[in-house]
Amino acid sequence: MTGASDSYPSDNLYFYVELCVMSNKIVDLLHKAELRITRPRRDVLKILVESGDQAISSSDIEHTLSGIDRITLYRILKTFEESGLIHSVADGSGKTKYALCSHECTGGEHHDDHLHFYCRICDTTTCLDKVRLPSVKLPVEYTVEEKRFVIAGICKDCHN
Ligand SMILES: [Zn+2]
Ligand SMILES: [Zn+2]
Numbered sequence: 522m523t524g525a526s527d528s529y530p531s532d533n534l535y536f537y538v539e540l541c542v543m544s545n546k547i548v549d550l551l552h553k554a555e556l557r558i559t560r561p562r563r564d565v566l567k568i569l570v571e572s573g574d575q576a577i578s579s580s581d582i583e584h585t586l587s588g589i590d591r592i593t594l595y596r597i598l599k600t601f602e603e604s605g606l607i608h609s610v611a612d613g614s615g616k617t618k619y620a621l622c623s624h625e626c627t628g629g630e631h632h633d634d635h636l637h638f639y640c641r642i643c644d645t646t647t648c649l650d651k652v653r654l655p656s657v658k659l660p661v662e663y664t665v666e667e668k669r670f671v672i673a674g675i676c677k678d679c680h681n
């Protein structure tokens with residue numbers, strides 16, 4: 522790895538001016554996760570915040586942020602996931618998608634025990650926070666590390 526940084530060069534002044542008016546929510550989230558605020562982190566997190574309960578793939582984020590390179594984006598998503606800001610969803614579509622975590626998530630410990638719903642018509646994946654995953658009783662020698670539970674079907678928008 523060369524000394525690649527995840528800041529864009531040459532627009533720091535603009536960035537700091539913009540920082541003052543950017544959404545408090547994004548700053549708060551980065552502070553809570555004890556992450557330094559950089560422009561690419563801010564931009565990626567903004568997209569995830571705006572996408573709400575809908576999980577979004579890295580290729581969609583890359584497409585929206587045309588200036589970001591794939592390795593930087595990959596590194597940011599990994600950092601966010603390790604910091605308890607976002608969780609990944611494997612919905613069977615072949616793409617890993619990412620969604621904002623609940624408040625209880627912290628670095629190294631996720632509590633996103635909710636159902637993920639994959640819509641076969643519009644290809645969206647939604648965090649159904651109110652639908653909690655059942656606890657599963659395993660034989661004593663087995664330890665749960667994560668639960669992946671996806672239901673595929675037709676979402677409320679596509680029903681209409
Ligand atoms: Zn989480
Ligand atoms: Zn749909």
Ligand SMILES: [Zn+2]
Pocket residue numbers: 608610620633635636637647648649
């Ligand atoms: Zn989720």
